[in-house]
Amino acid sequence: MFSGLSAFPLTPTNESGIDEAAFVRLVERLADAGVDSIGALGSTGSYAYLTRAERARIAQLAVKHAGNVPVLVGIGALRTRDVLALAEDAQHAGASAVLLAPMSYQRLSSDEVFELYETVTRSLSVPLCVYDNPGTTHFEFNDELYRRIARLPNVRSIKIPGVPSDTDAARAHVERLRALIPSHVTLGVSGDAFAATGLNSGCEAWYSVIGGLFPRTALAITRAAQAGDRQEASRLSARLQPLWAQFSQHGGSLRVIATAAELRGLVERPVLPLPLKVLQGASRQRLAVLLDELELA
Amino acid sequence: MFSGLSAFPLTPTNESGIDEAAFVRLVERLADAGVDSIGALGSTGSYAYLTRAERARIAQLAVKHAGNVPVLVGIGALRTRDVLALAEDAQHAGASAVLLAPMSYQRLSSDEVFELYETVTRSLSVPLCVYDNPGTTHFEFNDELYRRIARLPNVRSIKIPGVPSDTDAARAHVERLRALIPSHVTLGVSGDAFAATGLNSGCEAWYSVIGGLFPRTALAITRAAQAGDRQEASRLSARLQPLWAQFSQHGGSLRVIATAAELRGLVERPVLPLPLKVLQGASRQRLAVLLDELELA
Numbered sequence: 001m002f003s004g005l006s007a008f009p010l011t012p013t014n015e016s017g018i019d020e021a022a023f024v025r026l027v028e029r030l031a032d033a034g035v036d037s038i039g040a041l042g043s044t045g046s047y048a049y050l051t052r053a054e055r056a057r058i059a060q061l062a063v064k065h066a067g068n069v070p071v072l073v074g075i076g077a078l079r080t081r082d083v084l085a086l087a088e089d090a091q092h093a094g095a096s097a098v099l100l101a102p103m104s105y106q107r108l109s110s111d112e113v114f115e116l117y118e119t120v121t122r123s124l125s126v127p128l129c130v131y132d133n134p135g136t137t138h139f140e141f142n143d144e145l146y147r148r149i150a151r152l153p154n155v156r157s158i159k160i161p162g163v164p165s166d167t168d169a170a171r172a173h174v175e176r177l178r179a180l181i182p183s184h185v186t187l188g189v190s191g192d193a194f195a196a197t198g199l200n201s202g203c204e205a206w207y208s209v210i211g212g213l214f215p216r217t218a219l220a221i222t223r224a225a226q227a228g229d230r231q232e233a234s235r236l237s238a239r240l241q242p243l244w245a246q247f248s249q250h251g252g253s254l255r256v257i258a259t260a261a262e263l264r265g266l267v268e269r270p271v272l273p274l275p276l277k278v279l280q281g282a283s284r285q286r287l288a289v290l291l292d293e294l295e296l297a
Numbered sequence: 298m299f300s301g302l303s304a305f306p307l308t309p310t311n312e313s314g315i316d317e318a319a320f321v322r323l324v325e326r327l328a329d330a331g332v333d334s335i336g337a338l339g340s341t342g343s344y345a346y347l348t349r350a351e352r353a354r355i356a357q358l359a360v361k362h363a364g365n366v367p368v369l370v371g372i373g374a375l376r377t378r379d380v381l382a383l384a385e386d387a388q389h390a391g392a393s394a395v396l397l398a399p400m401s402y403q404r405l406s407s408d409e410v411f412e413l414y415e416t417v418t419r420s421l422s423v424p425l426c427v428y429d430n431p432g433t434t435h436f437e438f439n440d441e442l443y444r445r446i447a448r449l450p451n452v453r454s455i456k457i458p459g460v461p462s463d464t465d466a467a468r469a470h471v472e473r474l475r476a477l478i479p480s481h482v483t484l485g486v487s488g489d490a491f492a493a494t495g496l497n498s499g500c501e502a503w504y505s506v507i508g509g510l511f512p513r514t515a516l517a518i519t520r521a522a523q524a525g526d527r528q529e530a531s532r533l534s535a536r537l538q539p540l541w542a543q544f545s546q547h548g549g550s551l552r553v554i555a556t557a558a559e560l561r562g563l564v565e566r567p568v569l570p571l572p573l574k575v576l577q578g579a580s581r582q583r584l585a586v587l588l589d590e591l592e593l594a
Contacts, residue, residue, distance in 0.1 A: 049376050081570065081571070106548070136402050274376065
């Protein structure tokens with residue numbers, strides 16, 4: 001399950017609570033499109049903003065409505081105690097795997113992060129994907145830590161934060177990481193703008209934000225790369241450049257994809273929990289035009 | 298209450314829960330020493346790692362055992378919903394004021410942070426101290442945001458993250474900030490290494506980590522600065538330079554002050570929640586020697 005397109009849906013959430021019906025619709029949309037896995041409660045799924053009970057409920061709904069598609073559930077939290085509890089809940093809900101980012105408030109050391117993964121993987125009966133996302137966790141993995149963590153039991157994939165945009169540099173980067181880790185551990189690219197380059201450079205998976213809302217658009221890129229048609233994967237990704245630019249302009253993908261979900265009528269407004277806000281005014285208008293032009297699906 | 302020494306105690310916490318008796322001893326130690334206020338559930342008090350119920354309990358214990366010393370309670374959380382609930386709990390516990398940092402997972406915009414403070418201050422019946430700590434929140438305040446937030450109802454102080462180490466530059470920095478905000482809002486320095494320079498440069502308060510464990514040492518610096526004896530304040534701070542160096546070496550003050558609390562027998566081991574770890578081995582030995590040499594009290 002750690003190859004191909006892993007699609008990360010939003011968890012529609014606001015001050016009134018979680019919109020479970022809207023979440024179920026998003027999950028069913030992904031299952032219908034035939035994504036390779038569904039990543040519930042990723043950063044796009046606002047895991048960090050929800051209570052343990054809310055997260056358990058979302059994990060249950062994702063598994064129940066994903067059909068035969070395996071579900072990966074985010075279990076990140078600031079405390080090891082809470083991560084262990086969330087791992088139990090995810091497994092109890094029937095998750096096929098868990099996803100763990102080293103969330104931080106106090107800056108973490110490499111040894112602290114290693115011990116976190118060691119403790120959690122020891123307790124698991126499902127595989128784990130290491131979630132490296134310094135933009136939100138403020139923790140920077142290094143080669144030695146990749147090497148040590150990838151050898152822990154149950155570790156099966158690493159979600160890396162993008163690759164260099166130059167093709168040769170990207171290939172060298174992926175090959176270097178690949179040499180650090182056992183062959184049963186896959187590398188999955190994230191940062192949607194880097195996905196085609198990452199897949200073309202040897203990443204086995206794409207952990208995808210747009211895949212969570214526009215699965216057919218993301219699948220087209222993924223299937224082209226998997227078939228060895230690098231040029232087509234790159235062309236399909238380059239077409240979406242104006243969307244990648246929006247991600248950069250708005251401090252990441254979440255607010256843009258959340259606004260897109262509202263604009264397409266797939267969720268009620270507002271879809272994000274305060275203090276987070278979706279795009280307003282002219283930015284929102286520009287995105288609406290862009291969504292039509294790009295024919296995302 | 299937003300001037301002089303505000304002392305921030307640890308919340309002794311590990312996998313077994315909170316050591317309430319040890320917390321009470323720390324609070325009583327501060328009240329006995331005559332600090333000007335007690336900051337419960339600051340970053341040093343591990344607020345970000347505790348549940349709502351744990352935080353409510355700590356707020357109650359702090360107020361109960363602080364004698365006549367006013368207690369400031371940290372109410373930071375990733376979600377506005379949770380901040381509002383924590384503010385209620387803190388006020389219910391009898392806090393004299395609250396302290397709010399814009400914690401983030403997704404990077405926050407200035408408008409989002411302003412709206413957070415606007416929403417929270419509107420709901421409060423006690424004063425609020427703005428907590429600017431980019432090292433943990435990963436949010437950078439700017440002048441315009443200081444200006445807008447300082448004018449909100451109930452805002453009475455801003456906890457700033459250090460000052461330039463050069464005396465003239467520090468004075469210019471504090472004067473520039475002072476010009477942005479109303480006169481009823483105080484500026485309090487944090488980052489203990491900067492405290493003497495900050496107080497000597499016009500900051501009215503020191504929001505202090507070492508003050509939470511060694512209140513007499515921190516009070517000596519504070520009282521010298523308040524009496525206008527800048528040279529003595531600087532001398533007393535310079536004496537502690539090896540301790541400030543330890544803070545830098547270990548990714549901030551928390552792990553060092555937590556280790557110091559263990560070494561002095563003021564708390565049981567371990568005093569921090571996993572994945573956070575105190576100093577081990579040679580680093581721990583060096584700190585033990587240093588604590589004796591510096592005669593901290």
